[in-house]
Amino acid sequence: MAPRCWRHWPAWLRTRPPLARNLLSSRRPFSTQERIPQICVVGSGPAGFYTAQHLLKHHPRLHVDIFEKHLVPFGLVRFGVAPDHPEVKNVIHTFTETARSDRCAFWGNVMVGRDVTVPELQGAYHAVVLSYGAEDHQPLGIPGEELPGVLSARAFVGWYNGLPENRELAPDLSCDTAVILGQGNVALDVARVLLTYPQYLEQTDITEASLGALRQSQVKMVWIVGRRGPLQVAFTIKELREMVHLPGSRPILEPADFLGLQDRIKDAPRPRRRLTELLLRTATEMPGLEEAAHWASAPRAWGLRFFRSPQQVLPSPDGQRTAGIRLAVTKLEGVGEAARAVPTGDVEDLPCGLVVSSVGYKSRPIDPSIPFDPRRGIIPNKEGRVVGVPGLYCSGWVKRGPTGVIGTTMNDSFLTGQALIQDLQGGLLPSGPRPGYTTIEALLGSRGVQPVSFSDWEKLDAEEVSRGQHAGKPREKLTDPQEMLRLLGR
Numbered sequence: 001m002a003p004r005c006w007r008h009w010p011a012w013l014r015t016r017p018p019l020a021r022n023l024l025s026s027r028r029p030f031s032t033q034e035r036i037p038q039i040c041v042v043g044s045g046p047a048g049f050y051t052a053q054h055l056l057k058h059h060p061r062l063h064v065d066i067f068e069k070h071l072v073p074f075g076l077v078r079f080g081v082a083p084d085h086p087e088v089k090n091v092i093h094t095f096t097e098t099a100r101s102d103r104c105a106f107w108g109n110v111m112v113g114r115d116v117t118v119p120e121l122q123g124a125y126h127a128v129v130l131s132y133g134a135e136d137h138q139p140l141g142i143p144g145e146e147l148p149g150v151l152s153a154r155a156f157v158g159w160y161n162g163l164p165e166n167r168e169l170a171p172d173l174s175c176d177t178a179v180i181l182g183q184g185n186v187a188l189d190v191a192r193v194l195l196t197y198p199q200y201l202e203q204t205d206i207t208e209a210s211l212g213a214l215r216q217s218q219v220k221m222v223w224i225v226g227r228r229g230p231l232q233v234a235f236t237i238k239e240l241r242e243m244v245h246l247p248g249s250r251p252i253l254e255p256a257d258f259l260g261l262q263d264r265i266k267d268a269p270r271p272r273r274r275l276t277e278l279l280l281r282t283a284t285e286m287p288g289l290e291e292a293a294h295w296a297s298a299p300r301a302w303g304l305r306f307f308r309s310p311q312q313v314l315p316s317p318d319g320q321r322t323a324g325i326r327l328a329v330t331k332l333e334g335v336g337e338a339a340r341a342v343p344t345g346d347v348e349d350l351p352c353g354l355v356v357s358s359v360g361y362k363s364r365p366i367d368p369s370i371p372f373d374p375r376r377g378i379i380p381n382k383e384g385r386v387v388g389v390p391g392l393y394c395s396g397w398v399k400r401g402p403t404g405v406i407g408t409t410m411n412d413s414f415l416t417g418q419a420l421i422q423d424l425q426g427g428l429l430p431s432g433p434r435p436g437y438t439t440i441e442a443l444l445g446s447r448g449v450q451p452v453s454f455s456d457w458e459k460l461d462a463e464e465v466s467r468g469q470h471a472g473k474p475r476e477k478l479t480d481p482q483e484m485l486r487l488l489g490r
Contacts, residue, residue, distance in 0.1 A: 038436035045075020047396020054417030113366035144313030149322030153358035175353020182358030252303035384416030
């Protein structure tokens with residue numbers, strides 16, 4: 001053990017005046033041997049959990065509290081991933097390990113910005129990370145958008161995934177044709193759920209209410225519309241392959257949309273080239289005997305419409321519901337993924353009874369004290385450090401915008417965690433003790449807020465699994481917050 005007596009200190013330090021020694025110690029980086037850094041993460045989706053995971057892994061004593069507005073954790077993994085993609089939800093096992101760490105705590109049913117403010121969190125913690133994602137959708141901004149029968153993809157996805165705020169959505173599926181605006185992975189998820197036979201969805205964790213509605217659905221045709229061309233689609237080859245081979249459905253693609261693409265993709269990045277090649281084969285090549293027989297007997301269909309931009313939702317004669325959508329025909333200016341769609345002056349009316357807008361998610365500010373860029377829908381930041389607010393960080397979609405997949409969010413969140421650790425070790429964060437959750441718990445109690453712990457969630461999780469087993473499925477999601485609180489004895 002190192003000697004503690006001052007006689008054993010180096011002579012230069014023994015002779016330094018006391019004030020100078022005090023100044024020296026006050027500028028030292030945060031010492032993990034002296035205090036436990038208290039860190040707060042807002043949002044328990046992939047960005048929040050991956051940020052917490054990185055912090056816990058790379059700092060031996062640091063403690064993380066994760067706050068979530070819902071009673072249940074996992075954010076987009078629970079409420080955004082399609083029910084027929086259970087493999088994507090396997091990251092929940094990793095998140096559960098993080099939440100069970102004795103240096104991490106999950107607190108659900110706490111809405112930051114309403115139940116507790118960001119400045120109050122900053123006063124209780126050494127650093128705060130905002131990872132609350134993109135909770136809104138991009139409006140179309142066209143006449144007729146308010147008509148019954150027009151939905152956002154975010155609301156529709158939330159409906160079939162059991163998001164409490166969308167549980168009463170009740171989309172009208174009595175029409176034979178639906179139009180999805182946007183050509184990303186979410187658009188294909190919506191199309192696939194609309195067209196998948198209910199007996200396949202019965203084996204997933206889709207909510208019973210939405211499954212019942214899909215059993216009665218009359219939708220037989222789904223058009224997936226994009227304002228640009230095949231080279232600019234945003235979905236991945238995995239999602240496209242699933243659509244091409246979807247049981248009971250056949251693809252409808254116009255060969256003319258793909259003229260000349262074979263030569264133009266030779267030098268494209270491999271993912272874009274492979275994706276376009278699959279589109280080309282589907283649109284222009286004769287299917288094999290087995291696939292041809294499958295398509296010939298398929299009662300449902302889906303199609304990609306390119307170079308079309310929504311101009312107006314058309315009302316029924318009585319003006320009470322959606323009857324179609326008017327699309328502006330576009331052309332491209334520029335090349336590749338940066339090409340812009342500009343109107344040609346021509347329009348096209350497409351009859352339909354359901355319009356689902358899948359043109360993007362959008363983050364929103366949750367506290368007036370936080371800098372926010374409303375145009376880009378992000379918190380201004382440099383490598384995750386919120387501009388002009390020391391000790392405040394962001395990760396995930398609220399940091400970079402709603403782009404990428406869960407793996408993208410993981411890497412992004414690790415970078416934010418790395419920046420925070422660097423600031424902590426560099427002495428750029430407060431070095432004095434912070435009370436952490438002790439102070440916040442008192443504030444929440446005085447405001448009548450009842451936080452839900454991770455052990456509480458595990459009780460709800462067991463209830464969902466139990467109900468699912470009785471129904472012959474993985475789980476039956478709880479969607480009513482009041483019922484969840486009753487199950488917890490609140």
